[in-house]
Amino acid sequence: MRAPVSPDPANGLAPDSAVLADLATEWKSAYVHVPFCRRRCPYCDFAIVDESAGGALDHGQYVEALLSEIAMESRFGPLDAVNFGGGTPSRLAPRYLVAVIEALGERFGMKDGAEMSLEVNPEDWSDEYGAALVAAGFTRISIGAQSFDSIVLEALGRLHDVGLIEAAISGARSVGIRSVGIDLIFGHPGETDESWERTIDRAMDVGVDHISTYSLTVEPGTELSRQVHSGAPAPDDDVQADRYQRFEEVSRDGGFVRYEISNHAKPGHVCRYNLATWAHGEYVAFGIGAHDHRWGLRGRNHRRPDRYLEAIAAGKRPRVGIENLTAPEQERDQLMVGLRLTAGAPLTPTAQRFVSSAAGERLIRAGILEVVEERVRVLKPMLTDTVAREALSVSLNDC
Amino acid sequence: MDQSRIRNFSIIAHIDHGKSTLADRLLERTGAIAERDMRDQLLDDMDLERERGITIKANAVRIDYDAKNGERYELNLIDTPGHVDFSYEVSRSLEACEGALLIVDAAQGVEAQTLANAHLAIESGLEIIPIVNKIDLPAADPDRAARELANILGGSTDEVVRISAKSGSGIDDLLEIIVDRLPTPIGDPDAPLRALVFDSYYDTYRGVVALIRVVDGSLTEGDRIRLMASGQDLDASEVGVRRPAIERTGRLVAGEVGYLITGVKDIDLIRVGDTVTQAGNAASEPLEGYAEPKSMVFSGLFPTDGDDFERLREALDKLRLNDSSLRYTAETSRALGFGFRVGFLGLLHMDIVRERLEREYDLDLVATAPSVEYRAILLDGSEQIVQSPQDLPSPGALVTIEEPYMKVMIITPSEYIGAVMELVQTKRGEMGEMNYLSPERVELHYLMPLAEIVFDFFDTLKSRTRGYASLDYEPDEYRPADLVRVDILLNAVSVDAFSTIVHKDRAYNYGKAMVHKLRELIPRQQFDVPIQAAIGSRIIARETVKAKRKDVTAKCYGGDITRKRKLLERQKEGKKRMKMVGSVEVPQEAFIAALKIDQD
Ligand SMILES: Nc1nc2c(ncn2[C@@H]2O[C@H](COP(=O)(O)OP(=O)(O)OP(=O)(O)O)[C@@H](O)[C@H]2O)c(=O)[nH]1
Ligand code: SF4
Ligand SMILES: [Mg+2]
Numbered sequence: 001m002r003a004p005v006s007p008d009p010a011n012g013l014a015p016d017s018a019v020l021a022d023l024a025t026e027w028k029s030a031y032v033h034v035p036f037c038r039r040r041c042p043y044c045d046f047a048i049v050d051e052s053a054g055g056a057l058d059h060g061q062y063v064e065a066l067l068s069e070i071a072m073e074s075r076f077g078p079l080d081a082v083n084f085g086g087g088t089p090s091r092l093a094p095r096y097l098v099a100v101i102e103a104l105g106e107r108f109g110m111k112d113g114a115e116m117s118l119e120v121n122p123e124d125w126s127d128e129y130g131a132a133l134v135a136a137g138f139t140r141i142s143i144g145a146q147s148f149d150s151i152v153l154e155a156l157g158r159l160h161d162v163g164l165i166e167a168a169i170s171g172a173r174s175v176g177i178r179s180v181g182i183d184l185i186f187g188h189p190g191e192t193d194e195s196w197e198r199t200i201d202r203a204m205d206v207g208v209d210h211i212s213t214y215s216l217t218v219e220p221g222t223e224l225s226r227q228v229h230s231g232a233p234a235p236d237d238d239v240q241a242d243r244y245q246r247f248e249e250v251s252r253d254g255g256f257v258r259y260e261i262s263n264h265a266k267p268g269h270v271c272r273y274n275l276a277t278w279a280h281g282e283y284v285a286f287g288i289g290a291h292d293h294r295w296g297l298r299g300r301n302h303r304r305p306d307r308y309l310e311a312i313a314a315g316k317r318p319r320v321g322i323e324n325l326t327a328p329e330q331e332r333d334q335l336m337v338g339l340r341l342t343a344g345a346p347l348t349p350t351a352q353r354f355v356s357s358a359a360g361e362r363l364i365r366a367g368i369l370e371v372v373e374e375r376v377r378v379l380k381p382m383l384t385d386t387v388a389r390e391a392l393s394v395s396l397n398d399c
Numbered sequence: 400m401d402q403s404r405i406r407n408f409s410i411i412a413h414i415d416h417g418k419s420t421l422a423d424r425l426l427e428r429t430g431a432i433a434e435r436d437m438r439d440q441l442l443d444d445m446d447l448e449r450e451r452g453i454t455i456k457a458n459a460v461r462i463d464y465d466a467k468n469g470e471r472y473e474l475n476l477i478d479t480p481g482h483v484d485f486s487y488e489v490s491r492s493l494e495a496c497e498g499a500l501l502i503v504d505a506a507q508g509v510e511a512q513t514l515a516n517a518h519l520a521i522e523s524g525l526e527i528i529p530i531v532n533k534i535d536l537p538a539a540d541p542d543r544a545a546r547e548l549a550n551i552l553g554g555s556t557d558e559v560v561r562i563s564a565k566s567g568s569g570i571d572d573l574l575e576i577i578v579d580r581l582p583t584p585i586g587d588p589d590a591p592l593r594a595l596v597f598d599s600y601y602d603t604y605r606g607v608v609a610l611i612r613v614v615d616g617s618l619t620e621g622d623r624i625r626l627m628a629s630g631q632d633l634d635a636s637e638v639g640v641r642r643p644a645i646e647r648t649g650r651l652v653a654g655e656v657g658y659l660i661t662g663v664k665d666i667d668l669i670r671v672g673d674t675v676t677q678a679g680n681a682a683s684e685p686l687e688g689y690a691e692p693k694s695m696v697f698s699g700l701f702p703t704d705g706d707d708f709e710r711l712r713e714a715l716d717k718l719r720l721n722d723s724s725l726r727y728t729a730e731t732s733r734a735l736g737f738g739f740r741v742g743f744l745g746l747l748h749m750d751i752v753r754e755r756l757e758r759e760y761d762l763d764l765v766a767t768a769p770s771v772e773y774r775a776i777l778l779d780g781s782e783q784i785v786q787s788p789q790d791l792p793s794p795g796a797l798v799t800i801e802e803p804y805m806k807v808m809i810i811t812p813s814e815y816i817g818a819v820m821e822l823v824q825t826k827r828g829e830m831g832e833m834n835y836l837s838p839e840r841v842e843l844h845y846l847m848p849l850a851e852i853v854f855d856f857f858d859t860l861k862s863r864t865r866g867y868a869s870l871d872y873e874p875d876e877y878r879p880a881d882l883v884r885v886d887i888l889l890n891a892v893s894v895d896a897f898s899t900i901v902h903k904d905r906a907y908n909y910g911k912a913m914v915h916k917l918r919e920l921i922p923r924q925q926f927d928v929p930i931q932a933a934i935g936s937r938i939i940a941r942e943t944v945k946a947k948r949k950d951v952t953a954k955c956y957g958g959d960i961t962r963k964r965k966l967l968e969r970q971k972e973g974k975k976r977m978k979m980v981g982s983v984e985v986p987q988e989a990f991i992a993a994l995k996i997d998q999d
Contacts, residue, residue, distance in 0.1 A: 011523040039637045065613070137916065217952060233581075237948060238948055238949070238951050241948035242948040243712075244949070261951060290960045291960070291961070293960065298960060298961050300959070300961065323961050333960060333964065336960075336963075336964060336967070337960060361923075362925075362982070366925045366926065367927060381951065382948060382949045382950065382951055383925070383948075383949075383950050383951065383972075384950070384951040385424075385950045385951045385952065385967060386925065386947070386950045386965050388976070389967050389970055392964065392967055392968055392971060393971055
């Protein structure tokens with residue numbers, strides 16, 4: 001059980017502030033992957049266990065494995081943020097969530113006022129569940145709303161309707177979750193400008209503190225990809241750029257501040273786990289397909305549940321690979337991910353080499369990149385990969 | 400060996416009719432190759448030959464044959480390429496022989512290169528053994544093929560030998576027929592040495608290896624020799640034969656085919672077509688040499704990375720050691736920087752050279768659209784050779800432009816005559832003779848601009864005739880034509896590497912198609928890129944590549960930074976294959992876009 005959130009100076013900073021981004025580089029987080037989904041959505045390529053497909057993994061067994069894995073992790077923390085991602089974390093019963101949180105607290109310690117968040121699918125919500133989350137110490141939920149248009153929800157293959165989203169939001173408010181957010185997906189070929197407009201308006205009105213907007217992408221191996229290959233319309237880049245821009249305009253007026261390409265928060269409601277990831281903070285991670293980042297190492301876990309469980313049963317970390325980054329490589333990663341932040345990335349020697357390279361200068365002239373107050377910032381977030389690609393080709397060492 | 404027991408012959412045919420496979424069987428039956436070393440098309444020893452399944456370079460081998468009459472014969476066979484680009488290899492090989500095995504695929508019948516190669520052999524005065532191959536094929540019609548062969552050679556079908564190079568049937572008889580029918584060499588063994596250099600290749604350790612046919616006299620290791628055309632005196636440091644592995648024999652006598660090594664590393668000192676004689680006892684007259692192979696198409700080759708220019712030069716120098724038909728001169732393009740204008744025998748040759756440069760020398764190249772060689776007649780009466788459209792003088796300085804015409808031969812089943820005629824007309828072809836090879840197959844002759852042939856003519860011909868027509872061509876005269884240069888502007892700047900010379904009537908359509916194709920090929924950039932086609936200062940077509948608006952994964956990927964980085968790096972690698980032209984990134988294939996547009 002956690003004490004009520006104490007006032008935190010970070011909460012007073014604007015979501016896109018450089019000071020906050022700098023603070024976030026020092027934050028320590030933990031990520032817990034909960035792979036369970038009622039069924040796989042047609043566009044999704046995440047590491048999940050599709051519970052409609054049979055042969056499902058037992059929740060209790062998986063949580064046991066998580067606890068073992070947490071026990072194997074080296075000293076780290078104390079934690080500023082814990083995030084349960086998925087999959088669908090709200091598939092887990094509160095007692096399992098509590099067990100994991102306790103294990104994390106014991107192993108790493110929690111900072112006062114640490115952020116504790118999870119993703120919730122609307123169809124899993126009930127006010128009792130919400131109350132249990134608050135009791136377990138959760139300070140933030142992110143509701144997988146995706147759209148406020150039932151036609152789009154259908155096209156996305158989601159299991160909920162608009163009513164369930166609204167019930168989850170108001171329920172979350174009533175049980176006292178500190179930050180309530182929603183995820184939206186835009187740019188499905190079945191979505192029209194008007195439909196997106198309605199979704200944005202609704203998102204502004206329902207009273208949430210945080211909105212993540214993701215453009216629909218066609219990932220190889222997904223049902224969507226098969227459909228597109230057999231002739232179904234594919235998402236269109238220009239349409240997505242328009243929709244993105246439209247959201248930017250309306251959400252700004254609605255009091256949201258974009259602090260990362262896809263993430264918008266009301267002041268005081270930045271998702272710390274999120275910000276820390278892009279600010280090149282360190283995180284431990286547990287569960288199938290999870291990725292961690294600490295001490296210059298980037299590790300990844302098995303995506304397949306059987307492999308994961310086998311390794312845990314054998315008393316081993318369920319690793320498929322570890323990348324050991326040199327200091328210059330870390331600096332380059334920091335630049336690559338930092339470009340996604342509105343506050344940009346700090347002007348490290350690597351970043352300096354990049355902005356003064358021919359490619360960097362070209363981007364600055366084109367009004368895509370700027371250097372202000374010792375930070376490098378992308379001015380057109382929809383072109384971030386163009387910039388990141390160039391940043392990656394800057395040599396790692398001074399000549 | 401006594402000349403009466405030597406037989407020298409080339410194997411000639413249309414592409415894929417089975418020359419190299421027949422060579423396999425001859426090597427096998429005579430025991431030249433142990434069974435365990437045998438593999439299909441053994442003489443196609445270059446990687447590219449094996450990958451593409453075609454012969455690119457002629458290959459000469461000596462085999463010993465124990466004939467039914469109890470005598471041992473020395474057979475020198477040369478397997479030749481069938482593709483029209485390499486027909487000069489065929490003519491060179493024929494000069495080293497007294498006979499030719501002319502093969503026809505029993506299912507295909509006589510095709511264009513069958514006829515072209517048969518004519519070459521007849522002109523060289525060779526004895527021809529007509530052979531119908533692939534009689535094992537279910538679709539084989541050996542009688543028809545034999546009739547067609549007898550028809551073009553003016554003999555009887557009884558003389559036509561029927562074999563399957565694949566199964567080996569008929570090969571034993573063929574060996575006897577080779578010994579019986581082919582003439583023996585008739586050089587003078589006691590006269591001063593005269594040997595023809597009919598091919599050469601480069602060996603890293605031995606230097607230039609010249610393949611020679613001794614016509615008169617003899618050549619012994621240690622002899623001081625003279626190359627009659629170049630006047631160069633050298634030492635014959637090694638002499639031998641290829642079986643196909645090199646076998647040092649120390650001596651070659653009149654009538655024989657073998658190799659000669661002098662330790663020389665410079666291929667220009669021992670040119671193909673030159674005559675080898677003794678320095679101390681020189682022959683008075685050289686043998687008839689060869690005309691230099693003529694470059695048919697020219698293309699600019701530029702390293703994507705400007706720093707690779709010197710490496711490209713070295714690579715071309717090395718390639719030329721084994722391919723004396725390769726011609727190149729340094730060229731500068733405003734758009735592409737320093738590179739070379741390279742002359743090729745045809746598009747296949749161009750393709751092969753480019754692939755070898757990229758693969759064997761690890762170069763990343765941009766090739767410009769192929770062009771033929773034009774002649775510009777200037778107002779002051781002088782003539783200027785134009786191998787690159789950007790070199791074309793301004794219209795104000797020109798009286799006229801002349802372009803190369805080809806004698807074209809097309810063989811097609813008679814039901815496609817109409818389709819072929821229609822196609823040729825759109826390509827500015829002029830109808831010549833028409834002969835029936837048989838009631839079903841006809842031989843059509845045309846005069847046509849080479850520029851029309853090098854683009855998509857062959858592919859279109861094949862598709863209009865369901866793959867049945869075959870094509871051969873050889874140079875004819877230059878003719879004046881109404882030609883203009885179409886320039887392409889990217890972002891309002893003319894890109895020299897895109898300029899093309901086309902017939903005036905087609906300039907507008909070409910410009911439109913080219914601009915359209917480029918719009919498809921050039922990826923969206925950070926800003927709008929207008930693409931225009933122009934004749935002089937007149938814009939004839941315009942399209943725009945709109946600025947890129949979305950280039951990001953606006954998706955959460957759960958902290959998997961490694962994967963994201965790798966993805967970006969892969970995409971970056973893809974971009975490396977782009978060339979910066981001014982501020983525009985242009986993919987390499989855009990420079991040969993002209994090849995891929997439908998000009999009609
Ligand atoms: N069925 C059958 N196939 C054959 C026969 N002879 C050759 N082939 C096949 O025909 C194809 C071409 O054979 P090659 O020997 O490479 O022909 P080529 O004339 O040397 O070809 P180029 O050198 O490229 O002009 C190969 O797939 C051979 O296996 C034969 O007698 N019967
Ligand atoms: S609910 Fe989320 S994680 Fe699960 S399948 Fe759908 S998109 Fe993927
Ligand atoms: Mg061959």
